[in-house]
Amino acid sequence: MEPKEDHQEGEGVMQNQVSTNPLHGLGALTHRELKKWYKEPIVLFISVVQPVIWMALFGKAMNIGGIFQNPAVPRAVAEELMKSTFGTPDYFSFMAVGMLSFVTVFTSMFSGMSIVWDRRLGFLGKVLSTPVARGAILFSKIFSAVIRSLVQSGIVLLVAFLLGLRLGPSFTPLNLLGVFAVLFLMCMGLSSIFLLIAIRSTRWETQMAVVNLLNLPLLFTSNALFPTSIMPEWLRMISKINPITYGTDAGRQLLLYQTNASQLAVDFTFLGIFAAIFSTIGIFLSWKYLSK
Amino acid sequence: MRDDIINAVGLTKVFNGDVVAVDHISFSVREGEIFGFLGPNGAGKTTTINMLITVIKPTEGHATVCGYDIVKQAGEVRNRIGVVPQEYTADEDLTGYENIILCGDLYGIPREVSKKRAAELLELVELTKFKDKKVETYSGGMRRRLELACGLINRPRVLFLDEPTLGLDVQTRAAIWDYIRLLKEEFNMTLFMTTHYLEEADALCDRVAIIDNGKIVKMGPPDELKRDLGGDIITLEIQAGDVEVANLIEEIPSVKEVKKQDNTYRIKVEDGEKTAPMIIEAIRNKGYAVTRLSLTKPTLDEVYLEYTGKSMRDEQGGRMSVWSQRRTIRKARA
Ligand SMILES: Nc1ncnc2c1ncn2[C@@H]1O[C@H](COP(=O)(O)OP(=O)(O)O)[C@@H](O)[C@H]1O
Numbered sequence: 073m074e075p076k077e078d079h080q081e082g083e084g085v086m087q088n089q090v091s092t093n094p095l096h097g098l099g100a101l102t103h104r105e106l107k108k109w110y111k112e113p114i115v116l117f118i119s120v121v122q123p124v125i126w127m128a129l130f131g132k133a134m135n136i137g138g139i140f141q142n143p144a145v146p147r148a149v150a151e152e153l154m155k156s157t158f159g160t161p162d163y164f165s166f167m168a169v170g171m172l173s174f175v176t177v178f179t180s181m182f183s184g185m186s187i188v189w190d191r192r193l194g195f196l197g198k199v200l201s202t203p204v205a206r207g208a209i210l211f212s213k214i215f216s217a218v219i220r221s222l223v224q225s226g227i228v229l230l231v232a233f234l235l236g237l238r239l240g241p242s243f244t245p246l247n248l249l250g251v252f253a254v255l256f257l258m259c260m261g262l263s264s265i266f267l268l269i270a271i272r273s274t275r276w277e278t279q280m281a282v283v284n285l286l287n288l289p290l291l292f293t294s295n296a297l298f299p300t301s302i303m304p305e306w307l308r309m310i311s312k313i314n315p316i317t318y319g320t321d322a323g324r325q326l327l328l329y330q331t332n333a334s335q336l337a338v339d340f341t342f343l344g345i346f347a348a349i350f351s352t353i354g355i356f357l358s359w360k361y362l363s364k
Numbered sequence: 365m366r367d368d369i370i371n372a373v374g375l376t377k378v379f380n381g382d383v384v385a386v387d388h389i390s391f392s393v394r395e396g397e398i399f400g401f402l403g404p405n406g407a408g409k410t411t412t413i414n415m416l417i418t419v420i421k422p423t424e425g426h427a428t429v430c431g432y433d434i435v436k437q438a439g440e441v442r443n444r445i446g447v448v449p450q451e452y453t454a455d456e457d458l459t460g461y462e463n464i465i466l467c468g469d470l471y472g473i474p475r476e477v478s479k480k481r482a483a484e485l486l487e488l489v490e491l492t493k494f495k496d497k498k499v500e501t502y503s504g505g506m507r508r509r510l511e512l513a514c515g516l517i518n519r520p521r522v523l524f525l526d527e528p529t530l531g532l533d534v535q536t537r538a539a540i541w542d543y544i545r546l547l548k549e550e551f552n553m554t555l556f557m558t559t560h561y562l563e564e565a566d567a568l569c570d571r572v573a574i575i576d577n578g579k580i581v582k583m584g585p586p587d588e589l590k591r592d593l594g595g596d597i598i599t600l601e602i603q604a605g606d607v608e609v610a611n612l613i614e615e616i617p618s619v620k621e622v623k624k625q626d627n628t629y630r631i632k633v634e635d636g637e638k639t640a641p642m643i644i645e646a647i648r649n650k651g652y653a654v655t656r657l658s659l660t661k662p663t664l665d666e667v668y669l670e671y672t673g674k675s676m677r678d679e680q681g682g683r684m685s686v687w688s689q690r691r692t693i694r695k696a697r698a
Pocket residue numbers: 379380383384385403404405406407408409410411412681682683684685
């Protein structure tokens with residue numbers, strides 16, 4: 073390293089680089105998050121295998137269709153019963169789409185944890201001392217969660233096909249894009265929420281407790297595992313404001329059902345507003361709270 | 365003042381409404397000097413640095429770094445400073461090289477430039493051989509050197525170092541000191557550092573501010589601080605047992621106090637090196653011989669004791685700062 077002269081020249085270079093891009097640093101930070109995932113074969117493997125195991129266990133072991141495979145119930149009646157409850161003749165297909173929401177919820181929770189760790193380990197402090205846009209810090213977490221959950225969902229969907237997911241009558245390959253768009257919006261909104269909870273926290277224990285408190289209620293008050301039509305009234309009310317209900321329904325509309333365009337429009341609108349509101353609050357609060 | 369690269373006036377930080385971490389401190393740092401904040405755990409050193417590097421906002425008061433306001437022009441400040449935090453902040457899952465490049469990206473430095481600089485910096489801190497190893501395999505000294513390299517990627521005008529040698533062994537500490545001196549001498553960089561090691565402040569800093577309970581209790585060059593304490597101690601023995609030379613010595617202007625015990629004199633003087641020959645000369649002129657003389661310089665330890673009323677060892681700090689320090693020490697020794 074050549075002394076002085078080199079340094080002076082370097083300073084000149086530096087002066088030109090004052091970035092005015094509000095999302096400057098977003099790419100680098102997102103890439104850092106993803107590197108921790110794809111460069112670690114075990115982490116990658118587990119994050120993919122876990123939902124597959126759940127799917128196999130939930131979908132195949134909780135074989136609700138099996139209840140009706142009873143000589144006393146005529147086959148046609150059984151199918152009709154299943155169809156009127158789940159909208160599809162087999163529970164596995166119903167549940168497999170719900171599993172995409174599982175993946176999204178769990179990946180989103182992870183993004184909240186990682187900001188707590190970044191704060192504790194001092195990485196956040198270091199990033200805050202650089203000219204990185206404050207909003208980019210939060211968005212790098214949101215986007216890496218989105219990318220991870222899309223990749224994981226894609227794999228889960230593929231495995232579901234192999235295990236016998238039955239596509240609906242109005243399915244076209246284009247619908248897959250729709251499914252990913254739905255998951256994108258759902259993950260964006262959910263990870264914003266978990267990040268908002270974590271944004272000022274310094275204790276990962278607290279964050280862990282919050283996450284544990286929220287994850288199952290969030291899933292069970294939605295239609296991810298069971299249709300809302302068989303829920304008691306109070307639960308159905310809750311499920312109506314749960315974004316997972318809309319995400320899962322949109323997924324089923326696109327993959328399993330005879331697509332109901334107006335219902336699908338409602339789902340997309342709800343999720344779009346959900347994602348927009350919480351990510352906007354996220355940007356706002358990260359300006360306010362990241363640096364106390 | 366135009367030459368002051370850092371200027372703080374009444375800087376104050378209160379956490380959660382009642383924890384006064386930094387209490388109305390004012391100081392300025394000149395371009396090209398090594399300025400040290402010396403104080404025990406929990407004194408408010410990290411909090412001060414965090415305000416200056418725009419990571420937290422002051423509750424009261426203001427400061428400029430490189431002429432820019434730390435709150436209103438935070439972006440300008442961030443582009444001109446480098447930070448070596450108290451914690452080891454490099455990402456353990458990435459390699460040393462990837463960490464430096466990441467830092468470059470955070471500053472928005474084009475890749476071609478940051479790659480070239482990364483190679484130079486790795487050479488500077490002697491990590492080239494380990495650049496493709498994951499940081500989790502690094503020793504404490506290597507991690508600290510990597511942090512240093514990361515902090516230099518944007519060629520900062522001021523480098524902030526928070527307890528740069530915390531937990532390191534003596535040899536590694538000396539190596540870090542050499543890098544710090546190099547930055548000042550070769551690159552005319554201004555360095556703002558904190559430490560709770562007295563020897564470190566003494567060996568490195570051009571000027572030191574002693575901070576205790578969030579307040580600056582004393583500020584100045586280490587030598588001056590020691591001199592202000594009342595100067596050096598000369599211990600003297602003369603041959604002839606019962607002659608009285610005390611009043612003779614007291615006549616010398618730079619002598620402040622003379623105490624006699626048997627035929628040993630304890631003399632408090634202002635400038636030990638200059639005064640000692642004068643004392644010997646005065647005694648010789650009366651025909652007596654000096655058999656023994658020793659000169660003790662006060663250490664920063666005593667300065668510290670004088671102004672804070674406690675020794676550096678009575679440390680305490682809040683949960684966060686103790687927790688983070690312990691981890692830093694643990695990693696340093698890994
Ligand atoms: N984020 C924080 N919230 C509340 N109190 C804090 C926070 N950071 C530091 N403190 C408190 O402020 C005081 C000064 O801490 P710090 O600046 O870390 O000291 P030092 O770096 O000199 O060891 C301590 O009492 C510490 O507990």
